[in-house]
Amino acid sequence: MNIDWGQSFNFLPVPTDIHFGCGMLSSLPVHVRTLGGRRAFVVTDPGVRAAGIVDRLTAVLERESIDFAVYDQVTADSGSTLISEAVEELKGSGAEVIVGIGGGSALDTAKAVAALATNPGSPLDYVGLHKVTVPSLPFIAIPTTAGTGSEVSLWSVFTDDARKLKVAIGGVRLFPAVALCDPDLTLELPSALTASTGMDALAHAVECYTNDACQPISGALALRAIELIGTHLRRAALNGRDRQSRYAMMLASTMAGVAMNSTRLGLAHALAMPLGSGDLKIPHGVAVAVALPAVMQFNCTAAPNRFAAVARALGERVEDASPLEAAARAAAAVRRLADDVDIPMHLSGFGLKEEHVSTVVEEAMKSGNVAVNPRRTTPQELSRILGSIV
Ligand SMILES: [Fe+2]
Known part of the structure; x- marks a missing residue:
C-alpha cells in the first residue's frame, strides 16, 4: 500500500x-x-x-x-x-x-x-x-x-x-x-442485487483508497476490501448459496464502510445522488456500478501509484507495466468485473437520457465528494463522463 x-x-x-x-x-x-x-x-x-x-x-x-x-x-x-x-x-x-x-x-x-x-x-x-x-x-x-x-x-x-x-x-x-x-x-439475495450492491461496496473502497483524503488506516481497510471483492463478487453473483463468498462480500462491505467515514468518496458517488433523485430514481448501487469504471478511467492518471495498487489488489499483473499503464489496468479490471456480473455499460435502460446530463452534473458538482476526487474536475469533464454512460 x-x-x-x-x-x-x-x-x-x-x-x-x-x-x-x-x-x-x-x-x-x-x-x-x-x-x-x-x-x-x-x-x-x-x-x-x-x-x-x-x-x-x-x-x-x-x-x-x-x-x-x-x-x-x-x-x-x-x-x-x-x-x-x-x-x-x-x-x-x-x-x-x-x-x-x-x-x-x-x-x-x-x-x-x-x-x-x-x-x-x-x-x-x-x-x-x-x-x-x-x-x-x-x-x-x-x-x-x-x-x-x-x-x-x-x-x-x-x-x-x-x-x-x-x-x-x-x-x-x-x-x-x-x-x-x-x-x-x-444467501437468498438475487444475483442482480448482489452484483449492484457488491459494486457499490467496491466503489466505496476504490474511491476511498484513491481520493485526496485517503490515509493509511482507511487505506488498509479499503485495499483489503478491494481484494475480497475482486476474489468473491463473481462467485456470490453466480451462486448466491456460496457461503464463503457471501461471508467475504459482507466483510468487504463492512470494512469499506468503516474506511469511508474518514475520507468521503469521489465522482461515482457525486453522480449517484442526482441520478437517484427526481423522476430518474436510479437505484444507488446500479448508478454507482455503471459510473465506476468510467470514473476510474478519468481519475487513474491523477494518482497512478494508488490505482496501480488497486490493480494489484484485483489480481492484475502489473510488474511489467509503467505506473500509468498499471493504473489503467485497474479501470479495465473493474470494467471486466462489472461485465462479468452483468452490470450494464449504460444507464439508458434506467431512463437516463442526454437531456438529463446538464441538471445531473449541476447537482453532482455541489457534492463534497467532488472536492476530494483525485483529479480536479470541471462540469464539462463530468458531463463527458456521464455522457459516456447514457
Ligand atoms: Fe455507495
Missing part, C-alpha cells in the same frame, strides 16, 4: 459495536437488552418482509420474550414525509430500541428515525454534517445486502420530498449502536 510519509491525517473511530458471523441474527435479544430495551421498533421494507427475514427476526425476539412493533413501509430512498410518519409510529409504540433490517434504504431510514426520536422537527432540519446534537435512540443495524456499509456509517441518505432530491444527514450521533452482520441473511 502507498503511504505518504509526510501526511497528517485524521481517522474517525467508528463507535458501532460490530458483531460479525453466520447466524449472528440470533444474538439480537442480548443486544436489545444491553441497550436497555424491553420493546423494539423494527424498521424494514416490504421486500425484506416478503423474503421471510422479518419473520425470522421477530421469532428470535419472541423466543426471548422481547416485545416489538414492526414498521415495514420503507421505500427506495425513503422520503422525508415517510421518515416523519415512522417517527410518530415509533413514539406511539413506546419502544426504547430501534432495529433496522434490510438494504441501505431500510438502514438509512431506521437511522434517521432513531435520530428524529430524540431531536425535534423534520429530518430536513438536519441535512448536512453534525447538525444532529442530541444522542439518537439506540439503533441496531442488520444489513441484508453486502454493499452500503450503512451499518457502520455516520450518514443517512433519503429523499427531500418537496424538492425530489436525495439529501443526507450525517454526524457522529448517527452511528448505529450495534451492527449485526450475518452473511446468512444474504
Whole structure:
C-alpha cells in the first residue's frame, strides 16, 4: 500500500459495536437488552418482509420474550414525509430500541428515525454534517445486502420530498449502536442485487483508497476490501448459496464502510445522488456500478501509484507495466468485473437520457465528494463522463 510519509491525517473511530458471523441474527435479544430495551421498533421494507427475514427476526425476539412493533413501509430512498410518519409510529409504540433490517434504504431510514426520536422537527432540519446534537435512540443495524456499509456509517441518505432530491444527514450521533452482520441473511439475495450492491461496496473502497483524503488506516481497510471483492463478487453473483463468498462480500462491505467515514468518496458517488433523485430514481448501487469504471478511467492518471495498487489488489499483473499503464489496468479490471456480473455499460435502460446530463452534473458538482476526487474536475469533464454512460 502507498503511504505518504509526510501526511497528517485524521481517522474517525467508528463507535458501532460490530458483531460479525453466520447466524449472528440470533444474538439480537442480548443486544436489545444491553441497550436497555424491553420493546423494539423494527424498521424494514416490504421486500425484506416478503423474503421471510422479518419473520425470522421477530421469532428470535419472541423466543426471548422481547416485545416489538414492526414498521415495514420503507421505500427506495425513503422520503422525508415517510421518515416523519415512522417517527410518530415509533413514539406511539413506546419502544426504547430501534432495529433496522434490510438494504441501505431500510438502514438509512431506521437511522434517521432513531435520530428524529430524540431531536425535534423534520429530518430536513438536519441535512448536512453534525447538525444532529442530541444522542439518537439506540439503533441496531442488520444489513441484508453486502454493499452500503450503512451499518457502520455516520450518514443517512433519503429523499427531500418537496424538492425530489436525495439529501443526507450525517454526524457522529448517527452511528448505529450495534451492527449485526450475518452473511446468512444474504444467501437468498438475487444475483442482480448482489452484483449492484457488491459494486457499490467496491466503489466505496476504490474511491476511498484513491481520493485526496485517503490515509493509511482507511487505506488498509479499503485495499483489503478491494481484494475480497475482486476474489468473491463473481462467485456470490453466480451462486448466491456460496457461503464463503457471501461471508467475504459482507466483510468487504463492512470494512469499506468503516474506511469511508474518514475520507468521503469521489465522482461515482457525486453522480449517484442526482441520478437517484427526481423522476430518474436510479437505484444507488446500479448508478454507482455503471459510473465506476468510467470514473476510474478519468481519475487513474491523477494518482497512478494508488490505482496501480488497486490493480494489484484485483489480481492484475502489473510488474511489467509503467505506473500509468498499471493504473489503467485497474479501470479495465473493474470494467471486466462489472461485465462479468452483468452490470450494464449504460444507464439508458434506467431512463437516463442526454437531456438529463446538464441538471445531473449541476447537482453532482455541489457534492463534497467532488472536492476530494483525485483529479480536479470541471462540469464539462463530468458531463463527458456521464455522457459516456447514457
Ligand atoms: Fe455507495
